[in-house]
Amino acid sequence: MESKGYRWSRRAVGFVALLLVAATVVLGLWITPPDVVQGQLVRLIYVHPPVAWVAYLAYGVTSICSVLYLWKRTRNLKWDLLAASSAEVGVIFTGLTLITGSIWGRPAWGVWWTWDARLTTTALLFVLYLGYLALRRVPADNHQRAVRSAIAGLIAFIDVPIVHQSVVWWRTLHQSATVLNATLSPKIHGEMAMTLLLGFIAFTFVYVWMLMHRYQIADMEQSVLDVELEQLIEERQREPETYSDQTVLTQDVDQIDQPSKV
């Protein structure tokens, strides 16, 4: 099921993620200096852009996996499960982007929310991938579900570059990019820049750890589903006349040791 190598690398990634996040929090909250304009509020920069970046990254991975599934030469259900796992983690991080942005917006801008292009397209991104996850729950066979969601995932990804470029293409209340701007010249100084970079790396590690875990769960869930399906078919074929709930259940309990509900 799970190879030793996979388990150990997951644990190592988790350990590094924990250390890096702790370092980011300590540097972000206490070591870095306040900003000339924003004062203490600048400390939110060490978490808000990094979680937004992870959301982009997660949806990027979903898209790549979707393409790998759609392409017949690389088609494998594992790509579909990886795409779904990454999208779920992406939704968590998009939610965090919206929450931290709102918390920062209230004191810095004066409002919790405003309908500018950056905020609106980010909210749209959140809803689009919620839709992707909902679509996956519509019952279908594995292949049908994989194709359907791969296409949906690729369509939803169109919003990612729109979110990123929204501050350039339209007038927004949201600031333009500090680091990933057109000239790629970070407009942030010294230890603040270093801490921001650390934040990006730390939350990327958190993402990788979560993805590894989520994928493994998806993989196990899939095998439970497959086992159940096979059993049901087999049982119906074996005793088409005398089928009753009771007989199915006795075997169910004995053979698969009560798998939890998926």
Next chain:
Amino acid sequence: MNGYVEAGYLAVLGVLAGYSALLLGRSRKMKKALLPVKVKEKRSEPGPTE
């Protein structure tokens, strides 16, 4: 600091910790269901008393 900064960090750490706990819990549950492939052949056979 000013309340907002702390709230932001708490939100991030809280949500990530919560989701991690969820993942760990689900993973443990699934492993329990799948890993020990105990094929207990304890079919309800007619006991000797019957």
Next chain:
Amino acid sequence: MDEPGSDGKASNLSKVAAKSKARTLPSKRRARRAWAVLAIVAVSIGFLLYKGLGNSLVYFRTAAGAWKDRAQLGSSTFRLEGVVVPGSIHTLNGGVDFAVESSNVSVEVHDTANPPQLFQPNIPVVLVGHFSGSVFQSTQIMVKHSSNYIAAHPNRVATVNGKKL
């Protein structure tokens, strides 16, 4: 029949039976729920697109642009952007008077709402309100801070955006 062991097993089985029923016959219920969620998602997407197209494409007018079009704008409500002119801020009883500037055009503002904590001279702001004569009557001030972050460390940095602090 009245063996305690068999009783326990039976009730256990019926419990699993309920669980298993929910697992083996869920397709209709699960499908209905999934479609309901998808419908909510579709409505939300529609709402966001409507909001986006209605608000985001021209999120604000610059002070210079709005001043030029003020006859056309009349007393309609819109968002106006400009940099707060230093020395123009006068705090009054029921609000604050100041001027905002863009492309060397300055617009006088009377604001009746509490300014946010970062409101200060030389900072870009987005105001919600309408023209009343030549004065912009603002009901909300939003601060549009820049993408530059500089440590509050007087010896290291002397300017922000080319402006003396």
